[in-house]
Amino acid sequence: MKLWGGRFEKSTDELVHRYNASIDFDRRLYAADIQGSQAYARALADAGILTQEELMAILDGLARVQLEFDEQRFPFDPADEDIHSAVERRLHQLIGPVAGKLHTGRSRNDQVATDMRLFMLPEVEGLHAHIVALQAVIVDRAVQHIDLIMPGYTHLQQAQPVLWSHWLMSYFWMLARDSERLEDWRRRAAVSPLGAGALAGTPLELDRAALAADLGLDSISANSLDAVSDRDFVVEFLFCAALLQVHLSRLAEDLIIFSSREFGYVRIDEAYATGSSLMPQKMNPDPLELARGKTGRILGHLVGLLTTLKGLPSAYNKDMQEDKEPVFDALDTLNLTLPILAGIVRTLKVDGDRMASALDEGTLATELADYLVRQGVPFRQSHAIVGQAVRRAAEQDVPLWALSLETLQALHPAFGPDAYQVLDFWEAVEAKSAPGGTATRAVQGQIEKAQDWLQEHSTESTDKAMGF
Amino acid sequence: MKLWGGRFEKSTDELVHRYNASIDFDRRLYAADIQGSQAYARALADAGILTQEELMAILDGLARVQLEFDEQRFPFDPADEDIHSAVERRLHQLIGPVAGKLHTGRSRNDQVATDMRLFMLPEVEGLHAHIVALQAVIVDRAVQHIDLIMPGYTHLQQAQPVLWSHWLMSYFWMLARDSERLEDWRRRAAVSPLGAGALAGTPLELDRAALAADLGLDSISANSLDAVSDRDFVVEFLFCAALLQVHLSRLAEDLIIFSSREFGYVRIDEAYATGSSLMPQKMNPDPLELARGKTGRILGHLVGLLTTLKGLPSAYNKDMQEDKEPVFDALDTLNLTLPILAGIVRTLKVDGDRMASALDEGTLATELADYLVRQGVPFRQSHAIVGQAVRRAAEQDVPLWALSLETLQALHPAFGPDAYQVLDFWEAVEAKSAPGGTATRAVQGQIEKAQDWLQEHSTESTDKAMGF
Amino acid sequence: MKLWGGRFEKSTDELVHRYNASIDFDRRLYAADIQGSQAYARALADAGILTQEELMAILDGLARVQLEFDEQRFPFDPADEDIHSAVERRLHQLIGPVAGKLHTGRSRNDQVATDMRLFMLPEVEGLHAHIVALQAVIVDRAVQHIDLIMPGYTHLQQAQPVLWSHWLMSYFWMLARDSERLEDWRRRAAVSPLGAGALAGTPLELDRAALAADLGLDSISANSLDAVSDRDFVVEFLFCAALLQVHLSRLAEDLIIFSSREFGYVRIDEAYATGSSLMPQKMNPDPLELARGKTGRILGHLVGLLTTLKGLPSAYNKDMQEDKEPVFDALDTLNLTLPILAGIVRTLKVDGDRMASALDEGTLATELADYLVRQGVPFRQSHAIVGQAVRRAAEQDVPLWALSLETLQALHPAFGPDAYQVLDFWEAVEAKSAPGGTATRAVQGQIEKAQDWLQEHSTESTDKAMGF
């Protein structure tokens, strides 16, 4: 059923019907659409537009439509343009002309804006739960391996020794920011556009605030023109998704490098690896590469929608129909990526010996500079002196600690025999004991802070995602 | 059938299987995959790896698989990872273990790179034909309405009068560049990676050049590492698609503005318009808005793939699997957008009277400046003088031609009574007679050039797309 | 002065020096860098690393450096790599070797992360004030012209009559969301990374929380690896900027269209228009076009940084240096765009007569459908009937209200003579009286809400931006 044929003499070109139709993807909004219509029907009854009887007929009919969708037996019609048309058409078939009263004062413009919000709120809550579940796994593994030391890297060059748990926990905080951004997002998403009509508002005596409350939304839109063309909540979600995926791409990159034969710090469980059709020995971290690669995909969605919105004139334009597929795809992508990464981290084999033995003594150079600082040498000078010591060691092809005291003292007289004592990986780690540092005690403090965070941000959804 | 299970003890995590699997979208490559396998089987036979009998069995089996796909009765298996696995698995079911010989010396890495090229070449030819068909419609309408005058715009402000056909033809040349870019693309796409193996080349005595020729490709890749990870031809296509869609978005924008009630220059045929679910009078140019809005979508695909490729280490990485969906979607989008725009342009109602009467006499100011130039006044000065005349007319709220000769001469004595003669819209148009200008004769020349272009670039595919 | 030469035998390649050096742009961070160093020096003194005397020397030296910058007489050196090196080098020249103590336990990694936060917080507050100032201008004009009616558009086709103030106010709420997003951003930006060292934390007994407080920041980073490589606050700002610019591009597009000769609803003040070098009559809305066009620029910055961050391994990588220029450019762009748009809106000539007379009676069709609804006809049916009435009027080439009662009753018997009374533009406007609608009373309510919003979000900075 077309919702708008009256003034047209000609029928729509077949290609145009296919081009315009959104039913292939927006059918996913069916529950939100029906939920919106149920509340709207109640509001129409409250406003005296529907009799109690008509209301009952409509609610009953909508419940039947819902069931047909739930049980995947909804009879689609080739002429259905979108989910709104399909639901209204079916409702009409089930309950007759009274169905035609449901759209009174409502436009697909305010309807679809409402649907998207109703659809996204629980979906984003589910996504949020997946983030929190990954954070929880990270904390678990950090607790478990608190005694492992590894080279910390900057520029992919060994920098200073750190705890493996400290490295892993760095991802906890990226994800915490992602979580919090989505919590902020909720405030701007839980707004009801219903009652904005096509663009000018509703001529009915609707109690928009009560309608919003019925829908579980926090507030109502303040301007009907804005209400029907505001896609900020969609764009902002895509941004949150893109930045989240960037964080996951970094975790993936670390794990891909650390699980190379040359690093050998971790091993992906076989259940998360795949092989080669040609090379029998291969065990590839495919899901990590996809987690990295799909960053492009979600960034593409964000760019796409921002570009689509650029320069659009006032109120609703059809271009805005392009808002749905990116959201669906971003949700689907992250709803797979997050639990898979949680599974990979949970089952990761960590090779503590390999990591410890990989440590280059050059990572202790800063300790030696700090030693000189304690002897009163300004840091900038001590840095230069130790730099020369490193060069001396490289020329002699020996580790830093094999330089003789004479050699050191030739560089600066403040070097004493106790200088060699600071050249210890664990000591270097434990020296970074201020909050946020890599010392065991600091990491333990960090983990406690993270556990508090988890406590504070856990909900029913997160419990479910974590498998409790 | 997994193509790689041997060395694994554990089975793949179910989520990972879904995450890795590409069968849901790459099934679209089936014909290319089978074509590639047929040629590869012949090459294996030439190299003595397959007996004639084995070759026949394989070719026959592949033909049966192809038929199953063509008739949409190919029996997919939940374990199928990708189109290559599905085809090989099915071949094995149909012809037994000899199917296992087909993959000798071949990897999915060179196979999929070949498939994409074989798939895209005819698809892009088809797309090219749709472009040419739109160009042909543009020429037809330009010929038909060569006698219509309209305001030409810059900054959406009336600038100078132009022929409607001149305006329309400007889109011909944008599309001509799009066509030519795709022709250049072909050279880089028609290269055979087959024989690159997983990354190192093939250990078989394959005649790669003959194999390429059998596939209808022009040349072979020069380096196997590059061959399996080169996605340039995909990215370059997405770029061509994005720029093409930008051009279409500009045509759409012009038509949206010109078909507004306020401009009223053109009317979209009803078959290409849609209505409102709330407002009975509405007739909206939805397909034009989608053509404009989908620019974001294709730009998003381009950005996505470039971002995915950024910083990947050498040779094949799983991230590259992300190359397919954007191509499919870009093709689908353009294969609808182009014929719909062709239909809209073909059936457009053009209101010549409205356009002519919309012309503001201010668009003739440049003619007046040129008049002064002919009296020997340097252009920069004559521009300033006429600017003052325009201001004077605005102050008096009269058209330019209603200024008295005294007023004009007060601005510059070189104004004579013949100055008023240049204030004629058609004269202004016909004065721009150098090639590329808007004079009728110049536009006719332009149209001839366009017709030559069409002649030169027409192929069987374009004839088909144009409905010959 | 190089901060790291000790271990190197060779000097840096000249091109590499230019490639790596950020001093050409990061000099803009000088005040933040010095502010950070002053607080850090105090923290070093508190931790016993600096004597009181050394502290005084350093603080005094830093103040002198600051003055040199403020007075634009800081003596740059070709060897300065970045602002940190330049300041430290100069400090050394001014106060001698004690300057070398300032970098104790600090790395440029935590330093630059701190600098960017210290720089951005006041800058973003200033930007926020420009947004609020534009919002205030919008409210002023909405109050002033509350009695003007105009066609409301969807799909750039006339839809329903609305108040001009209602149209204008729609931009208030987009900007309100932009403002609120930047307020949320602050929470994630006002975090101190100082004390994270190069990546592993500080070996000094620093009170990081006190240091953060000294810097005016709210909290400290929880993980040193994350602290030095977290650019989320930069990306999130760029996103806020991009979405803000998208909103401005829509306002610009509306004004460009409305100020075309064909619409003629508004006129840009001459001070905000520019002319043509060729066409003397031209008055172009260049700044509006730039406001629209620069959306690409800021979106490009957002995309660029997200792409740069994608797939980076743990902790600091030099790629992250690419975070600064986009921020500077986004700030500069918006700090011009916002006040210019405020100026344009403030000085806009609004042609109420032209807007009123442009109203097409078709925009009342929905009122007629609502009339039938009040007679008991279900909306879907009444929509179809009125659609036919519209078609009938179009066929007869008369306005809707010129259709005879017989004609209407032939379509549906419920039409009575009072049907013609609903065909009134102002009545249609005033009927939309629910909150958020276009009725005068509803728009007045909306304006009050907006004034409350302004009250709530006004600060010293916004007062200044608004010129109070």
Added chain:
Amino acid sequence: MKLWGGRFEKSTDELVHRYNASIDFDRRLYAADIQGSQAYARALADAGILTQEELMAILDGLARVQLEFDEQRFPFDPADEDIHSAVERRLHQLIGPVAGKLHTGRSRNDQVATDMRLFMLPEVEGLHAHIVALQAVIVDRAVQHIDLIMPGYTHLQQAQPVLWSHWLMSYFWMLARDSERLEDWRRRAAVSPLGAGALAGTPLELDRAALAADLGLDSISANSLDAVSDRDFVVEFLFCAALLQVHLSRLAEDLIIFSSREFGYVRIDEAYATGSSLMPQKMNPDPLELARGKTGRILGHLVGLLTTLKGLPSAYNKDMQEDKEPVFDALDTLNLTLPILAGIVRTLKVDGDRMASALDEGTLATELADYLVRQGVPFRQSHAIVGQAVRRAAEQDVPLWALSLETLQALHPAFGPDAYQVLDFWEAVEAKSAPGGTATRAVQGQIEKAQDWLQEHSTESTDKAMGF
């Protein structure tokens, strides 16, 4: 000097002047602008608009302006809007009112489009030369180290042994495609828009083809509306630049990973590395990271301009002014990145022993599968069998070649004692002897092909870039 003030009563708002003005960046076009004006003056003389004397005065004046720019003593004026205004203003100062004749029939719209083409053609030729120079260095190093073997990677896991030269040469071919794309680009860039006027063409009797030839351009634009708003050549260049930078980012990533301590395959020369302000031992591959990170920057430029162009109405709009800065920045970025990468590759220390000893015997598994194929086992089956052998070896924690013949024969009876002979890295390499493979002979063939390519594509510019 404003080129358009006549009809304006008010002066331009100061912020708007700054917002609109492009002189800060487009001054870089000065030589192109002057070159364009010189040719245009000659064309005006040919058309009888200028006397010979006037022509001489103008040409002489332009030469003086050029000299002022060349010697960096051009006196800019705060009122200069853009390079065209500045040059014309200065010319007027130097030669008087006759300067005002130069702009006859010309608009800044066709002028700037011409300037950009004239500017870009030699610039892109210079860039092309830098690409070719890097390709030449790659060939040199490939020739030098033809005898080094290394692990070839897919998914960053060892896959099969390859020659180091084969790995390196893979980048040659990526760059060859980049070169060829820029050659195709030239055809579309070397088109003259001059004579298109503001949008409608020129009223003068100009010989546009002769004018194009005078400018060194190949052809003239076919439609004046298209001519003034065609920015395809800019976008296409930015795309070529972005894909080129993606290739460079992959080379950078490989070198970053290979120069990590854990891989240790190559060492960046000290002249191309930088240190840490905190950690004295550090030697970081900063320029490689920047080469990787700047991919975001150039991709951002491409996205930005495509977004800017999306949905623009016909002919010139001010948004198009945003085309210049991205081009300048992309050129500057690549003109540094390319020679720096050439320097890094040229001076790279390659550790052949380390690479050879890093080879895992698992990379020979495919050879074993091929052995079974030669015994008549279908590849798919042999792959599975060898997969099990690999697993068996892993369980026993021994290399593949330490499995006993009994163990192998238990997996398949076709294994004979000669199976062990195929487990040789060099043999595996040399087996891939088909064109494009990694066998020494194949790589030598590849290098010859590359040398031919270089021959064919070398020009004066490339010779210069290569330092000949």
